[in-house]
Amino acid sequence: MDWNSQSSRIVVLRDAADGRRSEALEILSGRGGGAVIDLVSDLASCRARCASVAVDLLVLESGLRPIAGEPIEALAAIGPPLVVLLREADAAGALEVTRRGASDCVQVGIDAEGRLPLVVQEQARHGQRDRAHEAAERRIVELEDYTENIIQHMNSALVVVNAEGAITQANATAEEVLGAAAGSLLGGLVDDWFDPEGGEPSLIARTLDEGVSWKGEETVVRRSDGALVPVGISCAPMTNREGQRSGAVAVFQDLTEVKQLELQVLQSEKMASIGKLAAGVAHEINNPTGFIHANLHQMNEYLTDLRGVWKLTAELSSTVTRGDFAAAQSVAGELEALSRELDIDFVYSDFAKAVQESREGSERIRHIVQDLRDFSYRDSGERVDADINECVDSTASIVWTMMKHSVVLEKEYGELPEICCYPMQLKQVFMNLLVNAYQSIEARAKETEPGTIWVRTRIAEGGVEIEIEDTGEGISPENLGRIFDPFFTTKEVGVGTGLGLSTSYSIVERHAGQISVTSEVGRGTCFRVWLPERAPAPEPADG
Numbered sequence: 001m002d003w004n005s006q007s008s009r010i011v012v013l014r015d016a017a018d019g020r021r022s023e024a025l026e027i028l029s030g031r032g033g034g035a036v037i038d039l040v041s042d043l044a045s046c047r048a049r050c051a052s053v054a055v056d057l058l059v060l061e062s063g064l065r066p067i068a069g070e071p072i073e074a075l076a077a078i079g080p081p082l083v084v085l086l087r088e089a090d091a092a093g094a095l096e097v098t099r100r101g102a103s104d105c106v107q108v109g110i111d112a113e114g115r116l117p118l119v120v121q122e123q124a125r126h127g128q129r130d131r132a133h134e135a136a137e138r139r140i141v142e143l144e145d146y147t148e149n150i151i152q153h154m155n156s157a158l159v160v161v162n163a164e165g166a167i168t169q170a171n172a173t174a175e176e177v178l179g180a181a182a183g184s185l186l187g188g189l190v191d192d193w194f195d196p197e198g199g200e201p202s203l204i205a206r207t208l209d210e211g212v213s214w215k216g217e218e219t220v221v222r223r224s225d226g227a228l229v230p231v232g233i234s235c236a237p238m239t240n241r242e243g244q245r246s247g248a249v250a251v252f253q254d255l256t257e258v259k260q261l262e263l264q265v266l267q268s269e270k271m272a273s274i275g276k277l278a279a280g281v282a283h284e285i286n287n288p289t290g291f292i293h294a295n296l297h298q299m300n301e302y303l304t305d306l307r308g309v310w311k312l313t314a315e316l317s318s319t320v321t322r323g324d325f326a327a328a329q330s331v332a333g334e335l336e337a338l339s340r341e342l343d344i345d346f347v348y349s350d351f352a353k354a355v356q357e358s359r360e361g362s363e364r365i366r367h368i369v370q371d372l373r374d375f376s377y378r379d380s381g382e383r384v385d386a387d388i389n390e391c392v393d394s395t396a397s398i399v400w401t402m403m404k405h406s407v408v409l410e411k412e413y414g415e416l417p418e419i420c421c422y423p424m425q426l427k428q429v430f431m432n433l434l435v436n437a438y439q440s441i442e443a444r445a446k447e448t449e450p451g452t453i454w455v456r457t458r459i460a461e462g463g464v465e466i467e468i469e470d471t472g473e474g475i476s477p478e479n480l481g482r483i484f485d486p487f488f489t490t491k492e493v494g495v496g497t498g499l500g501l502s503t504s505y506s507i508v509e510r511h512a513g514q515i516s517v518t519s520e521v522g523r524g525t526c527f528r529v530w531l532p533e534r535a536p537a538p539e540p541a542d543g
Contacts, residue, residue: 009036011049013075014061043074050078058082060102076101157231157254160238161190162247165208177231177254179223190250193221204235207248211237218255230255285369288361295354302351305342312338367397386423388464388531389413389457395427396455399434407441407451414458419533425507426531429515432500433468433527440472440525463513463533469526475519483517 040046049055058080060072076082081103097105157174159167170185178185178193185193194202203214213236220228235250312335319328393411400409434453441451456467475483484505508515511531519525 008056009038009053010057010059011038011040011046011055011080012059012061013040013043013046046075047078050080055080060084072097072100072102155253156251158249158251159185159190160247160249161204161208163208163245165190165205168247174252177223177229177252178221179225179227194219203233204248204250207235207237207250208245211245213237221252230259232258285365288364292358292361295358299351299354302347302354305347308338309335309342309344383420383422385418386421386426387418388416388421388426388466391423391427392430392455392457392466395430396434399431399438407438407453410452410454412454412456414456416457416459416464417533419464419531421511421531422507426511429504429507429529430466430468432504433529436500437468437470437472437525440470440474443473444471460530463531466529466531467526468529469524471524474521474523474525475517476521480517480519484515 038049040049046058050058058075058078060075060082072082072084082101084097084102084105086097086105152171154171154173157177158169158171159174160169162168167185167188167190170180172182174180175182175185190204191202194204201209203217203219206212207214213234215234217233218230219233220230222228231252232255233250233252235248237245238247238249240246312331316328316331316335319325319331393413396409396411434455437453441453444451451471453471454467454469456469458465458467484501505515508529508531513529513531515527515529517525517527
């Protein structure tokens with residue numbers, strides 16, 4: 001019978017001075033099987049063999065006698081199970097062999113022929129299991145080290161929390177983002193960092209409570225120095241073998257630089273829009289400036305004329321005071337003649353009219369400059385309650401300065417509640433849509449039929465809706481589905497960047513709103529922007 005079908009490797013150790021044949025080698029070789037058997041004569045050779053190949057079993061033929069001065073303990077310490085062959089039946093010897101580290105013993109001459117293969121088979125299997133277990137443990141340690149190395153050196157921050165929300169693991173990047181000292185996060189409650197306002201439960205808390213996952217959501221964390229940091233976070237629940245939630249793992253990244261870059265892009269788009277308006281603004285400011293200048297020139301002439309009147313009036317007063325009535329009568333005649341010559345009533349009336357027109361012109365200039373200044377301000381990056389009608393109207397006033405007289409701007413504003421938003425970013429959206437509407441009307445080049453832009457606001461479905469409609473050239477069906485793609489434009493080179501509508505789409509999406517468009521070639525286009533009164537909490541990721 002094949003005593004070892006799993007191909008074991010066995011090392012037989014016997015004293016080189018022993019001139020007798022190796023009974024263990026003869027028995028094991030004669031029973032067949034796929035075992036590989038090596039014969040060595042000293043401990044050093046045995047160690048070398050075990051170090052170079054995977055050995056399943058050691059067999060010692062010398063009994064209790066040391067080999068080359070080395071005791072059994074030294075052989076047993078090498079690693080694989082040790083079976084000792086005893087020359088005599090000796091219970092005390094068998095006990096001693098086991099005490100000194102052997103796994104089993106077999107008595108030569110009595111049961112070696114039948115028992116040795118069975119003992120070897122059993123112990124070899126133990127050796128194989130031990131080696132597999134040790135290999136598995138080494139692999140686990142290697143994987144743990146490998147995983148820990150990845151976690152600690154990954155660019156994203158990572159925290160692991162238990163079911164109670166206490167942090168059980170955090171990498172160096174998480175400590176850096178949160179401004180925490182090395183190792184100080186462990187044991188702390190995750191909501192001390194991820195629920196800075198103490199309001200709605202944090203995304204991690206909802207993962208623990210509801211078992212939902214999140215992918216790429218934006219939130220804020222509070223650093224140890226109190227500063228709020230925007231982060232993008234993904235988190236998922238962890239479960240134990242029984243399927244119960246045992247905690248959560250969260251990966252997040254500091255979005256500070258991304259937000260700054262986003263603001264820079266928005267500011268660049270904003271300034272590009274203002275650049276497009278420059279000629280119109282210059283023209284709009286030039287009109288009131290022109291008649292203010294003309295009025296000032298006319299008023300200077302009136303003042304020259306009035307100086308003669310005031311001079312004669314002062315001379316008349318002086319003659320009356322002196323009692324020189326003859327001289328007073330003469331001066332009064334001169335004053336009356338000059339008043340008729342100058343048409344003094346008209347001068348007074350026209351002077352007052354010129355002053356009023358100049359005041360209106362200067363007020364118009366002040367409004368234009370104020371609107372431009374408000375529009376060009378950088379966004380604070382924080383949500384605030386804002387009047388959408390004011391945002392739309394101030395932006396429309398800026399765009400109106402660039403429109404030709406052939407374009408009519410119609411406004412229909414409903415009574416709207418204030419909404420929590422990023423007002424400067426929404427002004428950028430309205431600017432992009434209004435400029436596109438004006439350019440679409442210009443592209444039709446209609447000389448006799450004026451173009452119209454309607455700007456409407458209304459309450460709609462738990463939020464507000466802003467509608468910007470034009471009578472421009474419209475958008476072809478093949479382009480309608482691509483207008484929100486970055487860098488897509490149907491305008492001539494140098495006229496458009498293809499980022500305006502893409503940026504607008506991103507801004508509206510950031511407000512948890514929706515932007516839609518309908519268009520008909522040759523008839524015009526209508527954009528509708530819906531914004532919630534209060535942005536809802538983010539939806540969990542599928543799965």
